[in-house]
Amino acid sequence: MTDKNRPIIETRSLGKRFSIGSRFSAEGKRTVHAVDNVSLTVWRGETVGLVGESGCGKSTLARCLVRLYDISDGELLFEGNDITSKSLSELRPLRRRLQMVFQDPSASLNPRRRVGDLVAEPLRIHGRLSSSEITRRVAELFDLVGLLPDHVMRFPHEFSGGQRQRVGIARAIALNPDLVVLDEPVSALDVSVQAQIVNLLADLQEKLNLTYIFIAHDLSVVRQVSTRIAVMYLGSIVEEGPAEEVFAAPAHPYSQALISAVPIVETTPSGTRKRIILTGDVPSPLNPPTGCRFHPRCPIAAERCRSERPQLREYRPGRKVACHFPTM
Amino acid sequence: MILSVRDLRVSFRTNDGLVRAIDGVSFDLEESEILGVVGESGSGKTVSLLAVMGLITDPNATIEGSIRYKGRELVGLPARELRRLRGNEIAMIFQDPMTALTPVYTIGWQIAEQIRAHRNISKSKAMERVEELLAEVNFPNPHEAMSRYPHQLSGGMRQRAVIAMALSCNPALLVADEPTTALDVTVQAGILDLVRKLRATHKSAVVFITHDMGVVSELADRVMVMYAGRVVERGSRAELFSDPRHPYTRALLGSIPPLTGEKPRRLPAIPGSPPSLLRLPQGCAFGPRCPVHYEPCEAGKPDLGSGTHAAACFRVAQA
Numbered sequence: 001m002t003d004k005n006r007p008i009i010e011t012r013s014l015g016k017r018f019s020i021g022s023r024f025s026a027e028g029k030r031t032v033h034a035v036d037n038v039s040l041t042v043w044r045g046e047t048v049g050l051v052g053e054s055g056c057g058k059s060t061l062a063r064c065l066v067r068l069y070d071i072s073d074g075e076l077l078f079e080g081n082d083i084t085s086k087s088l089s090e091l092r093p094l095r096r097r098l099q100m101v102f103q104d105p106s107a108s109l110n111p112r113r114r115v116g117d118l119v120a121e122p123l124r125i126h127g128r129l130s131s132s133e134i135t136r137r138v139a140e141l142f143d144l145v146g147l148l149p150d151h152v153m154r155f156p157h158e159f160s161g162g163q164r165q166r167v168g169i170a171r172a173i174a175l176n177p178d179l180v181v182l183d184e185p186v187s188a189l190d191v192s193v194q195a196q197i198v199n200l201l202a203d204l205q206e207k208l209n210l211t212y213i214f215i216a217h218d219l220s221v222v223r224q225v226s227t228r229i230a231v232m233y234l235g236s237i238v239e240e241g242p243a244e245e246v247f248a249a250p251a252h253p254y255s256q257a258l259i260s261a262v263p264i265v266e267t268t269p270s271g272t273r274k275r276i277i278l279t280g281d282v283p284s285p286l287n288p289p290t291g292c293r294f295h296p297r298c299p300i301a302a303e304r305c306r307s308e309r310p311q312l313r314e315y316r317p318g319r320k321v322a323c324h325f326p327t328m
Numbered sequence: 329m330i331l332s333v334r335d336l337r338v339s340f341r342t343n344d345g346l347v348r349a350i351d352g353v354s355f356d357l358e359e360s361e362i363l364g365v366v367g368e369s370g371s372g373k374t375v376s377l378l379a380v381m382g383l384i385t386d387p388n389a390t391i392e393g394s395i396r397y398k399g400r401e402l403v404g405l406p407a408r409e410l411r412r413l414r415g416n417e418i419a420m421i422f423q424d425p426m427t428a429l430t431p432v433y434t435i436g437w438q439i440a441e442q443i444r445a446h447r448n449i450s451k452s453k454a455m456e457r458v459e460e461l462l463a464e465v466n467f468p469n470p471h472e473a474m475s476r477y478p479h480q481l482s483g484g485m486r487q488r489a490v491i492a493m494a495l496s497c498n499p500a501l502l503v504a505d506e507p508t509t510a511l512d513v514t515v516q517a518g519i520l521d522l523v524r525k526l527r528a529t530h531k532s533a534v535v536f537i538t539h540d541m542g543v544v545s546e547l548a549d550r551v552m553v554m555y556a557g558r559v560v561e562r563g564s565r566a567e568l569f570s571d572p573r574h575p576y577t578r579a580l581l582g583s584i585p586p587l588t589g590e591k592p593r594r595l596p597a598i599p600g601s602p603p604s605l606l607r608l609p610q611g612c613a614f615g616p617r618c619p620v621h622y623e624p625c626e627a628g629k630p631d632l633g634s635g636t637h638a639a640a641c642f643r644v645a646q647a
Contacts, residue, residue: 053512054483160601190368191539192617195583195597202594217512224585224595247587261517263542264587265569277521278514280468281482 008079008179008211009042009065015073016057016064020286032285034060036235037074039312042179047205047212049226049243051219051258053282057235058215062181065213066098067091096126096175103184105164109156115167116152122174141170144207146200162193166200173204181213186221198224219262223247228318231255234285234293237312241319251315251326254294292324300325329399330501330533331357331380336393338372338379340386347605349375351557352393354632357501360531362523364548364565366538366580368602372557373537377503380535381420382410397501416446419494423506425486428493429478435462435489436474443496461492465522484515491522498530505537520547541581545569553577556603556613558629563637573639576614612642 016035023029035057042048042065050058063069064076067083076084078094086094102108109118116138123134139149145166156164165185172180182201186194198221204210216222222229226243231252239252250256257276266273278297283289289296295305304324312322321328338350350372357363367373378384380395382402395402397418402410414420422428429438439461440454447454455474462470465488478486487507494502504523508516520543527534536547544551544565551568553561553576561574572578582596600617603609609616611626618625624642632640 053514162601190602191541192368192580192583192598193601195585195595196599198585199594199597219513220585220587223587224591244591258514259587261513262587263513263516263520263540263546265541265545265581265584275517277517281484281515 006044006079007041007077008044010077010080011038011040011065011074012077013074014038014040014061014064014071014076016060016069017072030286033235033288034285035064038235038237039074040230040237040240042211042213044178044211045205045209046227047214047225049214049216049222049229050232051216051222051229052232053258054217055282055285056232057285058232059183060235061232062100062183062213062215066100066179066181067094068100096122097178098181099172099175099177099179100181100183101165101168101172101185103187105161105168105188106156108168109164111156114153114155115147115159118156118167119152119170119174122171126175137174141174144173144204145170146196160193161189162196165189165197169197169200169204173208173210176208177210179211179213181215183215184217185214187216187218194221201225219247219259220264231258234282234288236293236322237320238294238322239320240312245319249327251319251321251328252294252323253298253300253325253327256327257297257299292322329356330359330361330397331355331535332394332396333376333380334394334396336376336379336395337391338375338384339390341388341390342606345606348557348608349605350379353554353557353559355552355559355562357533357535359500359533360527361550362527362534362536362548364536364538364544364551365554366541366544366551367554368539370556370602370605371554373554374505376554377420377505377535377537381414381418381503382407383420412446415442415494416497417499418501418503419497419499420503421487421490421494421505421507423509425483425490426478428490429486431478434475434477435481439489439493439496442493446497457496458492461496462489464495465489465492466518467492484511484518487511487515487519488522491519491526495526495530495532499532502526502532502534503537504534506539507536508543509538509540516543523547541584553580556608557605558613558640559632560614560641561639562632567637571637573637573644574614574641575618575620575643577639579617579619612640 015037018032018034019029020032021027021030038061052058064071071084075082119138119141120134123129123137147166186197214225223243229243229246230237231239233254239255247259250259257278260276280297291307292305292310295301310322310324312320314320315328334354336350336353340347353376365373379391391403436458439458443454443457458474459470462473467473508519538544548565550564552559555576561577572581579598583598585595598617603613611628612630615621615625620643630640630642632638
């Protein structure tokens with residue numbers, strides 16, 4: 001299904017800077033590099049999972065990919081065309097092909113409108129459909145995401161969290177997009193409902209040939225959904241590779257610590273899994289450490305890591321790591 | 329026995345009708361034991377512990393049953409008496425550390441205040457104790473941290489500060505309500521380690537509420553699974569995870585994607601969503617979502633029964 005020859009979206013040394021503070025504050029105006037030098041290629045039909053601790057820049061990167069943020073450095077290519085600095089009006093025709101699903105479905109649904117209208121909204125804005133065609137398409141979308149036809153007349157508050165997320169997904173796929181960015185789509189849902197939405201996303205991907213960028217802090221969900229994983233730390237990708245490979249044998253010490261920290265249900269007596277506990281918190285991106293940005297927390301940091309920043313290098317086809325001493 | 333809860337029932341009168349948030353919950357807790365309470369939103373896990381803490385002050389709430397702390401009945405105890413226990417012998421940690429911290433005072437000041445509310449010691453003595461406590465919860469530089477305001481700390485550090493506050497009076501019972509849910513897994517691992525260490529050093533009994541089966545299986549000695557205000561299964565960690573009996577427990581464990589090994593093509597999902605407490609289904613509340621549902625399930629609510637490993641299910645009782 002994955003068409004390896006056609007990257008849908010590609011970044012070249014992409015960076016996103018934010019200015020914070022004001023010149024009147026004690027520290028003056030400062031710049032945060034939320035995303036720093038990211039080169040990532042997303043192929044048609046695959047799911048790329050972005051993982052990392054909060055503040056690592058995964059959501060910022062995802063928003064840059066759909067140009068919800070302006071890009072500060074580097075380039076962004078959509079199907080080979082440079083869209084880095086396209087104006088809003090130039091981007092409009094692209095918007096329907098790049099969609100996004102957010103964590104909190106209620107925050108993105110107007111409480112005073114019926115969900116049928118909410119799902120029809122993108123169709124009205126972008127499509128050239130007559131009102132009867134829109135009604136038909138809405139019914140089709142409701143069926144696709146597993147909502148009942150008579151749900152169209154309901155208001156968002158009449159739904160459970162899982163159903164609201166289905167509405168959010170229906171809105172995102174209404175215009176037959178190519179790429180959908182899913183930013184923590186199941187995090188706000190009850191555990192027993194998460195699996196339903198994960199399955200729904202997989203079904204839709206197959207039926208509609210969608211490409212996903214998937215962000216979640218629950219690593220087992222990310223592994224389930226993703227074909228490839230990119231691990232981020234302080235704004236940069238530190239490891240990239242096929243999902244199952246990265247989870248089975250992470251090469252970067254940070255990925256190792258992250259994956260080992262996931263609590264899992266063990267029916268056999270514990271002690272088989274070694275846990276790496278990181279000391280300290282993620283450093284502030286305002287003032288990143290020199291050399292390898294992970295070195296202050298890294299259990300295997302050496303002198304070289306303090307001075308020289310490792311580049312993301314391809315050790316094996318499709319397997320990239322940014323570390324001087326990767327476990328490969 | 330630190331805590332003994334018998335047939336606890338909590339209901340709230342609302343405009344839409346009576347909400348039975350807790351419908352007959354019983355459990356015991358021994359010294360230095362960790363009890364994991366698992367459930368989804370609306371399962372009653374938080375409300376049952378708020379009841380234990382005497383923190384349900386809503387005039388529309390009715391609390392029935394018995395909550396005995398070291399043999400002393402807490403239900404109906406005057407607010408003054410409860411205040412003497414809370415923060416002193418019984419401490420609580422919440423999901424959001426900012427519910428327990430004020431933004432306008434330093435961490436050191438806030439923890440010292442907590443100590444001085446329950447112990448008759450001087451301010452400087454209290455401050456010394458704060459420094460010890462912050463060191464105990466692994467602040468790299470406890471002396472410096474005392475002069476920090478909450479906004480200057482990361483989420484994980486704030487949660488550590490709240491834990492230090494909870495421990496300041498050596499509580500016999502620590503109640504933790506989803507204390508790691510808002511934290512990153514790397515930080516969570518550190519906090520779980522800390523809880524384990526505290527149980528060992530302070531001999532505190534811990535009730536740990538979470539929706540994460542993984543966390544429970546790493547931390548708890550005994551586990552209680554709740555659904556729609558009732559306990560559906562209880563057992564030791566080993567019993568519950570190697571031999572889950574209630575269909576809900578089984579389904580919940582089954583729907584977690586694996587972190588290693590073969591990826592299933594589809595996850596075995598539980599249909600539907602947790603019921604509204606205003607419109608509970610007839611009979612067993614899990615009935616409409618249950619894969620092994622049959623007639624008796626609609627007739628009455630199954631009892632949990634006695635025994636260390638028990639499940640409230642007619643099918644299990646029959647087998």
